[in-house]
Amino acid sequence: MNPCNGKIIGLTGGIATGKSTVSNILRELGYEVIDADIIARQMVEIGKPAYEEIINVFGKNILDDKGNINRKELASIIFRDFLMRKRLNDIVHPFVFREISRQINEHKDQRVIFVDVPLLIEELDKFKEYEIAFDEIWLVYVDENTQLNRLIKRDKMSKEEGLRKIRAQMPIDEKRKYATRIIDNSKDLISLRRQVLRIIEDSI
Template sequence: MIIGLTGSIASGKSTVANFLKKRGYPIVDADEIARLVVEPGSPVLKEIESVFGADVIKEDGSMDRAKMGKLIFDDNRKREQLNTIIHPAIRKELIAQKEAQIAAGAETVILDIPLLFENNLHEYVEKILVVSVTPEVQKERLMSRNQFSEQEAESRIASQLPIEIKEQGADAVIDNNGELAETEQQVVDVLKKWQV
């Protein structure tokens, strides 16, 4: 079974992914893949440089994520340009890693994809597991984790699909507002129910 794991920023999706990893489930991490496809010298990074200019490349040849983030955050056209370059490469690598896990004998593979719904990747999975928190908890965690002001945190949260919409598209929702043990127990219950 291919399980899509998603959530919103600061919802605790990585915590759930780590728990699944400890239980022996192979994880294909879209964030890691997104970093991999823009490594120095990669064709994707060269294309980004030709579209956005040398300003977005650091001296060591890597992408300047902070500059790129500022460039695209409030500019939908530029964000769309970047996505058009990066997303096909991410999809290709995501599928390759999933297929490699299956070829290696994995019966269940977890695709950890933060923007599963936003990027229309739900067709690649059989079940969707959404990690959810209340907006208050999400904002508090994001401010604490990233040293964001309240306004910065709200702006980041608003840039993603609302969690309620993700919950509607889920096969199961993990409520991550409580203690870690409670979250882990919910994950165990879902895996039992799905018989994986």
């Protein structure tokens, strides 16, 4: 049973598809958006629950000069190694799911709550374990070629590294099968905003 009196909408996409841009549009429109990435970053800060566990598994080489976890260094490890990526997720995700559930409960009287999760579709069974069910899933979509070009430009990486990151996730076209709504982000920001407004009018 959902800990929310209103509607819970999951927002997801693939790397460099523009999911964060859609989240920002929703916030500007006054909607509550719970961001799993922000929560995950908080959970690995010095003194936070997952910090010591990650160091025990990955070693102190992933720390910067101030003792913080170097996210770029950690990413370079997990995107090359599926088992290490799974170990990281096994450490961090329980804390993230519990915090998402807490925040949903905190805002349970809202008419609608958006939950922004990159791996939402991959982790649907985990959400059920925490009694979180999505009334709708909105997918921010671009084709893989556009995704790759944007990732290379955004993160200044090689084509090979970009493809490795993209293919570490479920293929974006596979995610379409699970989506209630598909937001096409292949055009400009004006087009994207119009789509979001139109979908809100149709479903909220």
